[in-house]
Amino acid sequence: MARLHKLLGFSLTLALLIGSGFAFAQEDSQALREDIKSLEEQLETMKKRLDAIESAKEHTDQRIETVARQANATDAADTKWHLAGYANAGFTVIDDGSDENSFTAGQFNPMFHFQFRDNILFEAELELTTTSEGETETEIEYSQVDYFVNDNLTLVFGKFLSPIGQFQERLHPSWINKLPNAPAGFGHGGAQPLTEIGFQARGGISAGNGIFTYTVFAGNGPQPGHDGLELEGFGNDNNDDKAFGGRFAFLPNPNLEFGLSLMTAGDIAPDDLDTPGDAGYDLYGADFAFTQGPWDVRGEFLSSEFDGLSTEEEHGKVAFWHKNEEEGEEEAIDIPQTDWQAWYLQVARQFGSWEPVVRYGEFELDARSEDDHAAYLLLSKSPAGPDAPFVGTEKRLTLGLNYLFTPSVIGKIAIEDRGFDDEHLEDEQRLMLQLSYGF
Amino acid sequence: MINIVPIQFLRRSAMVAMLLFSGAAMASEAKPEENPVVDPAQIARGAQAWAQHCQRCHNLRSPSELEDYEWDVSVNHMRVRANLPGDLAEDIKAFLKSSN
Numbered sequence: 001m002a003r004l005h006k007l008l009g010f011s012l013t014l015a016l017l018i019g020s021g022f023a024f025a026q027e028d029s030q031a032l033r034e035d036i037k038s039l040e041e042q043l044e045t046m047k048k049r050l051d052a053i054e055s056a057k058e059h060t061d062q063r064i065e066t067v068a069r070q071a072n073a074t075d076a077a078d079t080k081w082h083l084a085g086y087a088n089a090g091f092t093v094i095d096d097g098s099d100e101n102s103f104t105a106g107q108f109n110p111m112f113h114f115q116f117r118d119n120i121l122f123e124a125e126l127e128l129t130t131t132s133e134g135e136t137e138t139e140i141e142y143s144q145v146d147y148f149v150n151d152n153l154t155l156v157f158g159k160f161l162s163p164i165g166q167f168q169e170r171l172h173p174s175w176i177n178k179l180p181n182a183p184a185g186f187g188h189g190g191a192q193p194l195t196e197i198g199f200q201a202r203g204g205i206s207a208g209n210g211i212f213t214y215t216v217f218a219g220n221g222p223q224p225g226h227d228g229l230e231l232e233g234f235g236n237d238n239n240d241d242k243a244f245g246g247r248f249a250f251l252p253n254p255n256l257e258f259g260l261s262l263m264t265a266g267d268i269a270p271d272d273l274d275t276p277g278d279a280g281y282d283l284y285g286a287d288f289a290f291t292q293g294p295w296d297v298r299g300e301f302l303s304s305e306f307d308g309l310s311t312e313e314e315h316g317k318v319a320f321w322h323k324n325e326e327e328g329e330e331e332a333i334d335i336p337q338t339d340w341q342a343w344y345l346q347v348a349r350q351f352g353s354w355e356p357v358v359r360y361g362e363f364e365l366d367a368r369s370e371d372d373h374a375a376y377l378l379l380s381k382s383p384a385g386p387d388a389p390f391v392g393t394e395k396r397l398t399l400g401l402n403y404l405f406t407p408s409v410i411g412k413i414a415i416e417d418r419g420f421d422d423e424h425l426e427d428e429q430r431l432m433l434q435l436s437y438g439f
Numbered sequence: 440m441i442n443i444v445p446i447q448f449l450r451r452s453a454m455v456a457m458l459l460f461s462g463a464a465m466a467s468e469a470k471p472e473e474n475p476v477v478d479p480a481q482i483a484r485g486a487q488a489w490a491q492h493c494q495r496c497h498n499l500r501s502p503s504e505l506e507d508y509e510w511d512v513s514v515n516h517m518r519v520r521a522n523l524p525g526d527l528a529e530d531i532k533a534f535l536k537s538s539n
Contacts (some may be wrong), residue, residue, distance in 0.1 A: 082505070082512040115512045123516055148515070151525030170520055176497045204522040213522035239494075254491035291495050407498035438497075 003270040006074040012369035029045070078117055083439075085110040085125070088174040090412075090434035102381055106434070109141065109173070142195060154216075156200035159233045162193040163200070163247045164261040165300045166272045166287050175408045175438030178296070178348045178357045181416075184396040185342025185363030192342065193222070193263060193283070195233035196243070209253055213330040216246035222281055225333050227308050229281065241267045245283070255292040261302075279309040279335075294350040301343040308337035339366040350404070357400040357414075364393040392422030408438035477537065485534025488527050495521065502538035509537045 089106035108128040114122045125141040144158035167186050171177055186192045197218025205212045221243030222231045245263030262285075267278040283304035290297040344361030353437045400414035416430040493499055505513060510532055518528040 037461070077508075080508045080512050082509045082516075084513065084516075111516075113512045113516050115515060121512070121519070122514050123519075146519050148516075148518075148525065154519055156519070170496045202519070202522055204524040206524050206527070211522075211524065211527075215522065254488075254495065257495065289495065404498065407500045 051130070070186070080115045082113040082115075083110065084113065084194040086173045086175045086436060086438045088434055088436035090180060090432060092180075092433075093431040095429045095431075107174075121146045121148070152205050153201060154203050156202065159176075159195055159197045159235075160200060160217075161172045162196055163202070163217060164193050164245065164263060164283065165247070165285050165302060166259065166289065166298065167300060168192055168194060173438060174434065174436035175410055177436075178346065178355070178402065179359055179398050179400045179414050180412050180432040180434035181398075181414075183300075183342070183344035183346070184361040184394050184418075185340070185360060185411075186300070186344070186361075190342055190363060191283075191304055191340035193231040193245075193363075196220070197235055198242070203392070207250075211251045211254075213249045213251070214246065215248075217244070219243050222268050224268060224279075224309050229335060229338070242266065242336045243281075255290060257287075259287040261287070263304075264341040278307065280307045297346070298341070299345040302341070304340045306338045306340075309335040336367050340364070341366075348402075353404045355402040355404060357398075357402060359398045359400075360396070362395050364391060365391055367391050368379075392420055392425070395419045410434075410436050412436065442478050468530050478533065481530050481533045483534075484531070487537075489531050492521060492523060492527070493517070493531070502535045505535075505539065507536045507539065510539070512536035 003054050019132055029263065045167055073289065085108070087106065087108045089103075091101070091103050093101040107127055109125055109127050111125045112123065116122075124143040127139045128142050129136075129137050131137055140159060142158070144156050144161050147155045147157075149155060159243065163169050165186075167183065172182065172187070174180075181187075182190070184190070188194065196217060196219035198217055200215060200217040202215040203213070205214075219242065220234050220237040221241065222229055223234050224230070243263060243265035245261070247259055247261040249259035251257045258380045261283070263281075263283040265281040268281055269279045283302065285300065285302040287300040341364040342361070346357065346359040348355055348357040396418050398414055398416040400412055402413075403411040405411060412432070412434045414430075414432045416432065417427075418430070419427045490499065502510075514532045514535065516526050517523070518525065523531075
């Protein structure tokens, strides 16, 4: 009986345990199902998020592929081109005893750059100006083909800016020039050659931390004209003599540059003119630049001489018979033996967007004899406008203040004092305002 | 006595496994692709050359002013003007094109 009781007790206990376990299992099973359902819902949510990310990535990949295809097409194109240039307008007041003041329409200089693959670049600049008579003048400043032979040699053919010095080739654009006008003796009517038509070899060679640069050229050279000796590129040479020259510079570091320039033209007389001797032209020059941070300090010096042009020599006076194309007559234009000298020193410093500038320069035109002096006075009466040549020395001091709206949009105001030791010219002061835009 | 594995442990393990799997899947999809063309050393040289040589003549203009193909042409024009060595010009191009 006791054994039966033990057996019954054990069975009951076992049944109770199993029953409670089963009940417990049923409760956990319900919780497990609920957990599984929750996990499934979360999994579904994450799957949807993954699908959305996949879709966005696919769209982004397609967009990247499209952009890359467009970029590759542009980079792979044989011809690329770029339109640049500059323009300016302003107002000038001249105080030379007269009440002259003028708004200046300035000029518009578009520059066209066309590149074929990696080695050939065609570049040209036009200059469009409004004359004092209200007419539009169009000139080709330069039109040249550049061939990049290697890292250190570029060949240039065509009409190019004179590589003599710094100002004409690199600094004359109005958004780069720190003042509204050129230094005395530089630019039109001065001692500086402006352009040349011919051939150049140029380049730069790294030398340690420095760079050595060179430019050598051959061209048609200067020719006689209404204003005397004209230092611009002529499309047709009047003789078989060529002009040769170049500039050599050394930059010990990128902030400092020293340059030397040379030019020689053996004979500028036309082949059909019987002259007793050669009318040679020679030039030499030196320049430097220091640019670091807000500072820009630079200077240039040019010295040139011309032997004069004559068909007959009488007491040093020379005469050149020139056919006036407009009137169909021959007229005598005296081109005396002459020496030119021009130099300037310029200091500029930026204070945020403001930039004060100081430039002092002198331009000297020295005829070699009294007869040459008289001949040059005759020449100076030619209708060459404000840049007519004179005999003597001009001393020019210019004080300017620029405001940089952007690095290439510059507002300039400057006052200038010009002193002449030529009795035929009055000293003058100028107030100049200019807005220039480089694009 | 029946030894029943705790359900909480199973639940937690399942959730952790699911999170790890989905996280790994998302991480592999988000891996950035590398641009094989960019040379950081050339761009650094170009940045220095741009700052030093371009300001020899004019104020520095923003790289964002031009598109890549325009910088190819414009820098070559400047290379002629300033007589820059060709490799220096290429460094400047790389910097400008990576910064526009």
